Amino acid sequence: MKHKAEKLSVAPIFRDGVVLQRDRVIKLWGSGQPGDGLRVVFQGSTLHTTVDSGGAWEIQLPPMPAGGPFELRVRGSSEELLVRDVCLGDVWLLGGQSNMELPVGRTLDLYAEEVAHAKNPWIRQFRVPMTYNFHEPATTIPGGSWESVNPQSVLEFSALGYFFALAHYEKYRVPVGLVQTAVGGTPAEAWISQEVLLKLGGYEEILDQCKDDQFVIETETREMERLQQWYHKLQSIDLGLSPKHSWSDPDLDDSQWDSLQVPGLWRGSKLETVHGSVWFRKTIDLPPELAKKGALLRLGAIVDGDETYLNGIQVGATEYKYPPRKYPVEPGVLREGANTLAIRVISNRGVGGFVPDKDYCLDYGDCKVDLTGEWKWKIGATMPTLPLLTFFQYKPSGVYNGMIAPLAGYAFRAVLWYQGESNTGAPEAYERLFTALIKNWRDTLEQPDLPFLFVQLPNFDPSLEGTPGLNWAKLREAQRRTLNLPHTGMAVSIDLGEATDLHPQNKKDLAHRLALVAQKLVFGEPVVAQGPICESIAVEDGAAVLTFRHAERGLRVRGESLGGFEVSGDGHTFQQAQGELIGNSIRIWNPTVPRPLAVRYAWEDNPRQANLYSAEGLPAPPFVLSVQE
Numbered sequence: 001m002k003h004k005a006e007k008l009s010v011a012p013i014f015r016d017g018v019v020l021q022r023d024r025v026i027k028l029w030g031s032g033q034p035g036d037g038l039r040v041v042f043q044g045s046t047l048h049t050t051v052d053s054g055g056a057w058e059i060q061l062p063p064m065p066a067g068g069p070f071e072l073r074v075r076g077s078s079e080e081l082l083v084r085d086v087c088l089g090d091v092w093l094l095g096g097q098s099n100m101e102l103p104v105g106r107t108l109d110l111y112a113e114e115v116a117h118a119k120n121p122w123i124r125q126f127r128v129p130m131t132y133n134f135h136e137p138a139t140t141i142p143g144g145s146w147e148s149v150n151p152q153s154v155l156e157f158s159a160l161g162y163f164f165a166l167a168h169y170e171k172y173r174v175p176v177g178l179v180q181t182a183v184g185g186t187p188a189e190a191w192i193s194q195e196v197l198l199k200l201g202g203y204e205e206i207l208d209q210c211k212d213d214q215f216v217i218e219t220e221t222r223e224m225e226r227l228q229q230w231y232h233k234l235q236s237i238d239l240g241l242s243p244k245h246s247w248s249d250p251d252l253d254d255s256q257w258d259s260l261q262v263p264g265l266w267r268g269s270k271l272e273t274v275h276g277s278v279w280f281r282k283t284i285d286l287p288p289e290l291a292k293k294g295a296l297l298r299l300g301a302i303v304d305g306d307e308t309y310l311n312g313i314q315v316g317a318t319e320y321k322y323p324p325r326k327y328p329v330e331p332g333v334l335r336e337g338a339n340t341l342a343i344r345v346i347s348n349r350g351v352g353g354f355v356p357d358k359d360y361c362l363d364y365g366d367c368k369v370d371l372t373g374e375w376k377w378k379i380g381a382t383m384p385t386l387p388l389l390t391f392f393q394y395k396p397s398g399v400y401n402g403m404i405a406p407l408a409g410y411a412f413r414a415v416l417w418y419q420g421e422s423n424t425g426a427p428e429a430y431e432r433l434f435t436a437l438i439k440n441w442r443d444t445l446e447q448p449d450l451p452f453l454f455v456q457l458p459n460f461d462p463s464l465e466g467t468p469g470l471n472w473a474k475l476r477e478a479q480r481r482t483l484n485l486p487h488t489g490m491a492v493s494i495d496l497g498e499a500t501d502l503h504p505q506n507k508k509d510l511a512h513r514l515a516l517v518a519q520k521l522v523f524g525e526p527v528v529a530q531g532p533i534c535e536s537i538a539v540e541d542g543a544a545v546l547t548f549r550h551a552e553r554g555l556r557v558r559g560e561s562l563g564g565f566e567v568s569g570d571g572h573t574f575q576q577a578q579g580e581l582i583g584n585s586i587r588i589w590n591p592t593v594p595r596p597l598a599v600r601y602a603w604e605d606n607p608r609q610a611n612l613y614s615a616e617g618l619p620a621p622p623f624v625l626s627v628q629e
Helices: 102-116 157-170 196-198 202-210 213-235 398-407 427-444 470-482 509-519
Strands: 020-022 024-033 037-042 046-052 056-060 065-073 080-094 122-125 146-149 176-180 259-262 276-286 295-298 305-310 313-318 326-329 337-347 360-363 368-370 373-382 412-418 452-455 489-490 534-539 544-549 556-559 567-568 575-576 577-582 585-589 600-601 612-614 624-625
Touching: 020 176, 024 065, 037 056, 046 056, 080 122, 080 157, 102 326, 102 509, 122 157, 157 176, 157 412, 196 202, 196 427, 259 276, 295 305, 326 575, 360 509, 398 427, 398 534, 412 509, 427 452, 427 470, 452 509, 470 489, 470 577, 470 624, 534 600, 534 624, 567 585
Parallel strands: 020 080, 080 176, 080 412, 122 176, 412 452, 452 489
Antiparallel strands: 024 056, 037 046, 037 065, 065 080, 122 146, 259 373, 276 337, 276 373, 295 326, 295 360, 305 313, 305 337, 360 368, 534 544, 544 585, 556 612, 567 575, 567 600, 577 585, 600 624
8 A cells, every 4th residue: 555645746757858668558657645536637638536545646647659759747635746747668778787787978988979869759768776675565666767868868878778769760750758767786586476486395494584684784884884994994004105205106116116007806826814904106208299188098907996196186986896987187187208107906805806808998989098008006904804894785586676666556567587697506496587577577566468578698707707617508499498487588798798897888788689589479470589599409420510590591600610519429528619600400410429318509608619600690598408409
């Protein structure tokens, strides 16, 4: 039951600029004075309802075609409420973790020119505020507003969501609404109701624990104090922060410092086990024509945090490892001849360093000054490992209760989902968990056949995170098997990731693939929306013959020869296989495996050999299948 309220209001998601789902019954709700009679006027329809004893009201508008902008009026006995700029179009619920949340502003290396003049009043995003609740499903979200696309606002849009919306708008020419609920780092169980988790089993203890408000408050307070103390002590003992002679000073003599190649993680070096602060310095010689200009200092990504100085002037700082380091350098900071770049790297746990395969340069637009190579380094201070923090938004059912449950009754065209990175620690459980999540959301949102379109995890090298293995490959397989659930579709991204970056920037090509899936699954368009999917395996003359669907125009190999396939004679030990294309089939073999029992493709966390595509240019998803299947 909604909370009591005297002031007439609509739920936050129905604020000015709202996009309502076309061609569906539209449920509106809000709060008011108990017993007050309300009249709702929209698009020539007038409907009546009464605020219930709990101060809540709701009403249903009939299905309407796309259009807008319109006005919605809600009139009570003594108040009137006006919602402006209402549109009818297609509304997409964006869910998952950081790769769905990742804003356009983090992708400007690829799309800066494209979004510099972006303006589209028909594409809008509503960002549901991050909140969690461990006691019960919430009935309202704490706020939020609808924003349409302009050069400033688009930087805060989900990049995947924006490019999907753009593709959708260009095809259908109807308003597009994005309701953004993704929260970085969240595992799937955080987005599932307590009721469903209890049926799955294994979550009882943590669910009970998080209901203890005192436990949550004390944990957050204790850990924040510990974090602040850690950084305060580091500041106080760091030799490089001496007010008399800072190690950022360009006149500092660093000739006796040790040397290290940058970029690179510290694994295998003297710094591998160091936590605390390590200072790095490099001299950059600039000609007069470059010294006079401003530039963009690119420092790839740094594990974990950094403070960066040029000629003693701080030009940037980042507190954690994932954001790309791109620091503007104003004219006047650089000078002709020798310039000193000093970086205070803070490593709090794990292995620190400079992430490889990234740009490390002074970027002038038309030229770059390379910063890779030998750097000087010296430890500023050593500290004990900073213990992991507890992020309660990651805990089971919390964000489901706070961010999904309050949307019950709001009509969506489909869910767009990008998540799984935070479940790679237990990939074997993901298929069951993800399937339960999809069914749970459909029940909650009161749309039993709600299409659920998701991204299969891209290529990535998790050894950089200290977790080598095949867990990403296993989780991709769990995602592929979830396609057995009706009204689901998957966009394959095995060729769109970045081995050294958990957050690949190429969200536009991925959005295009997701848009194709939507056109096929949601709108029934006669498009090819999926790369080749293996549907059967037969054994002929010691080789495995694989047939594929979604390959009516044949299969394609990018490169000189087919790669990424392995065969097994016992279902456990796999050997690299040779292969050849035969129409929409593939014959693969290995002389040491005379009778294959299983085949797998692209079965690595970061598969470099995967090169099988459809004639339309869509990649085949990684898979493992036995002959019996």
